[in-house]
Amino acid sequence: MPSYVNPDKCDGCKGQDRTACEYICPNDLMTLNKEIMKAYNRDASMCWECYNCVKICPNQAIEIRGYADFVPLGASVTPMRSTDSILWTVKFRNGTLKRFKFPIRTTSEGAAVPAGGFEGDGDLNSPALFTEPASLGLSELFTLGNRA
Amino acid sequence: MPKFETQVVETDLLILGGGMAACGAAVEAAYWAKKSGLKVTLVDKAAVDRSGAVAMGLSAINQYVGLKDGKNTVKDYVDYVRNDLMGVTREDLVANIARHVDSTVHLFEKWGLPIWKDEKGNYVHEGRWQLMINGESYKVIVAEAAKNALLQNGTGQIFERVFIVGPLMDGDRCAGAIGFSVRENKIYVFKSKATLVAMGGAVHVFKPRSGGEGMGRAWYPPWNAGSSASFTLQAGAEMTCQEVRFIPVRFKDAYGPVGAWFLLFKSRATNAMGGNYMVERKAELDHWLPYGHVKPVPANLRNYLGMLDVMEGKGPLFMRTEEAMQALADTYKDDPKAYKKKLKDLESEAWEDFLDMTISQATLWASTNVQPEQKSSEIAAAEPYFIGSHSGASGAWVSGPPDLQTDETRGEYFWGYTNMSTVKGLFCAGDASGASSHKFSSGSHAEGRVAAKSAIKFIVDNKEAPKIDTAVVEAKVAEILRPLEVYDTHKAETTDCEVNPNYIKPRMFMFRLQKIMDEYAGGVTAQFMTNKAQLERGLELLAFLREDAQKLGAANLHELMRAWENVHRLWQAEAHVRTMLFREETRWPGYYFRADKPQMDDEKWHVFANCRFDPASSTWEMRTRPIHHIFPQPKEHELLGG
Ligand SMILES: Cc1cc2nc3c(=O)[nH]c(=O)nc-3n(C[C@H](O)[C@H](O)[C@H](O)COP(=O)(O)OP(=O)(O)OC[C@H]3O[C@@H](n4cnc5c(N)ncnc54)[C@H](O)[C@@H]3O)c2cc1C
Ligand code: SF4
Ligand code: SF4
Numbered sequence: 001m002p003s004y005v006n007p008d009k010c011d012g013c014k015g016q017d018r019t020a021c022e023y024i025c026p027n028d029l030m031t032l033n034k035e036i037m038k039a040y041n042r043d044a045s046m047c048w049e050c051y052n053c054v055k056i057c058p059n060q061a062i063e064i065r066g067y068a069d070f071v072p073l074g075a076s077v078t079p080m081r082s083t084d085s086i087l088w089t090v091k092f093r094n095g096t097l098k099r100f101k102f103p104i105r106t107t108s109e110g111a112a113v114p115a116g117g118f119e120g121d122g123d124l125n126s127p128a129l130f131t132e133p134a135s136l137g138l139s140e141l142f143t144l145g146n147r148a
Numbered sequence: 149m150p151k152f153e154t155q156v157v158e159t160d161l162l163i164l165g166g167g168m169a170a171c172g173a174a175v176e177a178a179y180w181a182k183k184s185g186l187k188v189t190l191v192d193k194a195a196v197d198r199s200g201a202v203a204m205g206l207s208a209i210n211q212y213v214g215l216k217d218g219k220n221t222v223k224d225y226v227d228y229v230r231n232d233l234m235g236v237t238r239e240d241l242v243a244n245i246a247r248h249v250d251s252t253v254h255l256f257e258k259w260g261l262p263i264w265k266d267e268k269g270n271y272v273h274e275g276r277w278q279l280m281i282n283g284e285s286y287k288v289i290v291a292e293a294a295k296n297a298l299l300q301n302g303t304g305q306i307f308e309r310v311f312i313v314g315p316l317m318d319g320d321r322c323a324g325a326i327g328f329s330v331r332e333n334k335i336y337v338f339k340s341k342a343t344l345v346a347m348g349g350a351v352h353v354f355k356p357r358s359g360g361e362g363m364g365r366a367w368y369p370p371w372n373a374g375s376s377a378s379f380t381l382q383a384g385a386e387m388t389c390q391e392v393r394f395i396p397v398r399f400k401d402a403y404g405p406v407g408a409w410f411l412l413f414k415s416r417a418t419n420a421m422g423g424n425y426m427v428e429r430k431a432e433l434d435h436w437l438p439y440g441h442v443k444p445v446p447a448n449l450r451n452y453l454g455m456l457d458v459m460e461g462k463g464p465l466f467m468r469t470e471e472a473m474q475a476l477a478d479t480y481k482d483d484p485k486a487y488k489k490k491l492k493d494l495e496s497e498a499w500e501d502f503l504d505m506t507i508s509q510a511t512l513w514a515s516t517n518v519q520p521e522q523k524s525s526e527i528a529a530a531e532p533y534f535i536g537s538h539s540g541a542s543g544a545w546v547s548g549p550p551d552l553q554t555d556e557t558r559g560e561y562f563w564g565y566t567n568m569s570t571v572k573g574l575f576c577a578g579d580a581s582g583a584s585s586h587k588f589s590s591g592s593h594a595e596g597r598v599a600a601k602s603a604i605k606f607i608v609d610n611k612e613a614p615k616i617d618t619a620v621v622e623a624k625v626a627e628i629l630r631p632l633e634v635y636d637t638h639k640a641e642t643t644d645c646e647v648n649p650n651y652i653k654p655r656m657f658m659f660r661l662q663k664i665m666d667e668y669a670g671g672v673t674a675q676f677m678t679n680k681a682q683l684e685r686g687l688e689l690l691a692f693l694r695e696d697a698q699k700l701g702a703a704n705l706h707e708l709m710r711a712w713e714n715v716h717r718l719w720q721a722e723a724h725v726r727t728m729l730f731r732e733e734t735r736w737p738g739y740y741f742r743a744d745k746p747q748m749d750d751e752k753w754h755v756f757a758n759c760r761f762d763p764a765s766s767t768w769e770m771r772t773r774p775i776h777h778i779f780p781q782p783k784e785h786e787l788l789g790g
Contacts, residue, residue: 002361026194026203027364027371028309028330028706042706045363046370049508050204066511069360070401075515077507086284088503092514102500104285107260112289114175114297116258122183124605127551127566129597130179135251137216142247143551144778 002047002064003030003054005039009061012037021053021062029053030062055081083109149636152328152629154335154621157307159189160607161600162324162340164312164379166192167200168287168589169346169537169578171294172252172596173603178297178304180604188304189338191327193311193347193709194371196295200348201369201535202287202589207504208407209263209279210588212253212271213246222246223779225277229586231442233541234735235754236389239778240548240561241584244598245591252594253279259293261286275411283504290593310336311709312347312375313628315383315574316621317763318614322383322574326624330705335625341613342573342603346596349535349542349579350374350720352658355666355673356531358401365508367396367403368533373713374720376580377534377542381719385569386545386760388582388773390727393532394540395676395739397451399467400526404509406467408501413494415472417454417527419462429453436737436748447539451529451738458529459675467527469498469520495521531672532739534720536579537592540739542724543582544569545758545773549598557776565606567599570760573606573614575599583756631711635701651701654710657693661717664689669725670740679744683729690722722768723759730770731757 005021012032013019021030021039030053031042039061041047054062066075074093079086084105090098118131128141161181163173170190177188192199213220225246230237257263262282264272272280298304312327316337324339351368364370381387398406409415418424426445433440436449454465473494480487498520502510512518518525536543548557549566567575577599578592587595631654638650646653652660665671668686670678678686697715702708733749734742755772762769 024195024198026199044361047364048369051507052198066515067362067365069358069362071512072515075511077511090510090514092517094517100496100499103262103282105260105289106262112259112293112296114293116255124180127549129248129251129601130176132251135254142222
C-alpha cells in the first residue's frame with residue numbers, strides 16, 4: 001500500500017475547493033476516483049511514506065501500512081498535526097504504545113516576514129544579500145580582503 | 149488524443165523548482181525585482197509547501213558556520229569540505245555559501261523554525277556545523293516566506309504542478325523553459341531573460357535495494373529525477389563532478405538518519421563480531437593520503453571501511469544504539485530520578501530524529517519491536533544518488549563570485565555573474581550547481597539567494613528579451629506529447645496495454661536504466677565496483693535505451709510526467725558513466741571503485757573532470773579543469789596533493 005485510504009472516512013473532500021491529498025502529494029500519487037468520490041494512491045511503489053497526505057486529510061482518512069516487502073505487519077505510526085505542534089502515536093507490533101509531542105513552529109501560520117526585520121545595504125552591485133550584513137550578526141560580509 | 153492548449157508566460161526571472169534553493173531564490177529575487185521593476189516566476193512540479201528533499205521535514209540544519217560567535221571561519225568550512233571530497237572542490241563557491249549561510253539560518257528562526265537552544269540561549273549543536281531543530285514544518289515555513297515574498301509585493305507569480313521538460317534557447321543564451329501541467333491538458337512556454345535551475349538531484353537512476361512496495365523508500369525522494377542535470381545538459385552547459393555520486397550509509401531498509409547517532413549520541417558502528425571497522429581497518433586509510441588522515445574521516449572512506457567488512461562476510465553492520473544511550477544516561481547513574489529522566493529525554497530525541505524526517509524508520513522499528521535503548525539496529529550502504537548539495541558534488545560548472553578570486557583563479561572560475569553556468573542567462577543553485585558540496589538545506593537556500601541576486605543583476609545589464617523561434621516551440625510541443633500519441637496510436641494492438649511491441653511504458657524504461665546502471669556502472673549488486681570495459685558496455689546499452697526513448701508510451705498526464713522523468717534520469721546516467729570512464733583512477737572508494745585503476749593518482753587526476761553535451765552536434769566533450777586554492781595552504785599540504 002504504503003498510504004491507503006479508509007473508504008468510510010474519505011468524502012472526496014466535499015465542500016472544499018480542492019482535494020487536499022491530491023494537492024499535497026509531492027509525487028502526484030494521491031488521486032480521486034470521481035465515480036465513487038474516494039481518493040487512492042495510484043502507485044504504492046513510488047510512495048516515500050512522507051505522510052504529507054496523512055497530515056493534511058481533514059477526515060483522518062489516510063493511514064500508512066509499512067512497505068510489505070520489508071516491514072512486518074501490525075505496527076502503526078499516526079500523527080495529529082495542529083498549528084504549533086505535532087502529536088505522534090507509535091504502536092508496536094507487540095502492542096507497546098508510545099506518544100511523542102514536538103513543536104513545529106514558533107510563529108503563527110502565514111506570519112513569515114521575508115526580510116525577518118533585517119535591513120541590508122540595498123546595493124545591487126555589492127555581494128551582500130538583501131538582509132546583510134545585519135542578518136549575519138556581523139558588521140560586514142567576509143571577503144578575501146577582510147578575512148580574519 | 150485530446151487537444152492541448154499552449155499558454156505563454158513572459159517573465160524576467162524564471163525560477164525552476166520550488167525546493168530549498170528555489171525558495172531562497174524567490175525571497176531574494178522578490179526584493180531586487182521590486183527595486184528594478186522586474187517580474188519573477190517560480191515553477192514547481194509539486195506543491196511548494198511540501199516539495200523537494202525537505203518535503204517530510206528534517207531534524208537538523210547541516211550547515212551553520214557560526215561566524216558571529218567567532219568559533220569557526222569561512223576557511224575552516226572550506227577546509228572541511230575540500231577534505232571530505234578528497235581534494236576536489238571549488239573553494240570560491242564553498243566559501244561564498246559559507247559566508248552567507250548563517251544569514252539564512254537566522255531568517256529561518258525569525259520565520260518560525262524552532263531551533264534547539266541550551267539553557268544559555270545558544271543553539272544546540274549536533275556536531276561542529278550542525279544545529280538540532282524541531283523540523284517537521286521546515287519546508288512549510290521556508291515555502292511560506294518565499295510565497296509571501298513573491299505574492300505580497302506584486303513582483304511574482306507561482307505555478308504549481310507544472311513539470312519542466314527542458315530549456316528554450318536563443319542561440320547561446322537561455323531564453324526560458326517548456327513544460328506541461330500534470331492536472332490539465334496544457335503546455336506552458338516560459339519566456340525569460342534569466343533562468344535559475346533548482347530542480348534538485350536524482351534518484352532511481354540506479355536500481356534501489358528494495359524492489360517491491362518499498363522501491364519508493366530510497367534515501368533520496370523519488371520525485372527528484374535528474375531534471376536539473378538534464379536541463380543544463382540540454383542547454384549545452386559545462387558540467388562538473390558528474391562522477392561524484394553519493395552513497396549514504398543509513399539504518400538499513402528505511403534509511404533513517406544516522407547523523408544524530410554518531411554526532412549527538414556518540415554511537416559506534418560495529419560489524420557482526422563487535423569489531424569497530426573504523427579502528428580495525430585504520431591502516432587502510434594510509435592508502436588515501438592525505439585525506440585518509442584528516443578529521444573527520446571523509447564520508448566515502450568511512451563507507452569504504454564498512455564495505456570492506458561486508459565484502460569479507462563480516463556483516464551485518466550495526467549501530468550500537470543501546471550502548472550509546474546507556475553511556476549517556478550513565479553520567480546520571482548516582483541520581484536515579486535524573487537517570488530516568490535522561491533516558492526518557494534521549495528516547496524522545498531518538499524517535500523525533502526519525503519522525504521529523506524519515507517516518508518509515510519509526511514504523512520499521514515499531515514493527516520489529518525495536519527499542520533503541522535495548523537493541524542495536526542494522527545499518528547499510530544505500531544505492532547511489534546524485535545530490536551535489538549533500539556529500540556528492542555533481543552539478544553544473546558555474547562562475548564564482550568576483551570578490552572571492554585570486555589572480556590564479558579569476559580567469560578560470562569567474563566569468564561575469566556569480567552562479568551563472570557556461571550558458572548565458574542560465575543560473576544554477578542547490579543540487580543543480582556542482583563542486584560545492586555540503587551546502588545541505590541551509591546552504592542551498594543561501595546559494596539560491598546568491599544566484600537570484602546575480603540573475604537580477606544580469607537582467608538589469610541585459611534588458612533585451614531573447615527571441616524564441618515559434619517553429620522550434622511547435623516541434624518541442626509535439627515531442628513532449630509524443631508518448632501520449634504513441635500510446636494512443638498503438639494501445640488497441642494488444643489485449644494488455646502494458647505489453648506492446650510498439651511502445652515501452654515509463655516504468656519498464658526505468659527498470660532497464662536501473663539494471664544497466666546497477667550492473668555496469670557500479671550499483672549495489674556490483675558492490676559499487678566497475679571498470680573501463682563495463683562502463684563502455686554500459687554506454688552501448690544506454691545508447692539503445694536513448695533510441696527507445698522515442699517509443700515511450702504514456703496513458704495519461706501522470707504517466708507523461710513519468711516518461712519525461714525517466715528521460716531526465718537517462719541524461720544523468722550518461723553524464724555519470726562518461727565521467728567515471730574519463731577519470732582513470734579511484735578517488736572516492738566508498739562511492740565507487742574503478743577496479744582497473746584501483747588507486748588515487750594525484751599527479752594526473754587532482755583536477756575537475758568536466759563534461760559537456762554539444763546540442764548542435766549531439767556529441768559529448770570531456771575535459772579537465774585545474775584545482776586552485778583561494779586560501780593559502782601550508783607547503784606540506786601542497787606536497788601531499790591537498
Ligand atoms: C533524506 C535526506 C536527508 C537530508 N537531511 C538533511 C539534514 O538533516 N539537514 C540538512 O541541512 N540537509 C539535509 N538534506 C539535504 C537537503 O535536503 C538538500 O540539500 C536540499 O533540499 C537541496 O535543495 P534543492 O533546492 O537543490 O533541492 P530540493 O529541495 O530537493 O528541491 C527540488 C525542487 O525541484 C522541483 N522539481 C524537480 N523536478 C522538477 C521539474 N522537472 N519541473 C519542476 N519542478 C521540479 C521539486 O518539486 C522541488 O520543489 C537531506 C536530504 C535528504 C534527501
Ligand atoms: S484528503 Fe482525505 S477526505 Fe480528502 S480526498 Fe483525500 S483522503 Fe479523501
Ligand atoms: S505518503 Fe507522501 S508520497 Fe506517499 S502518497 Fe502520501 S503524500 Fe504521496
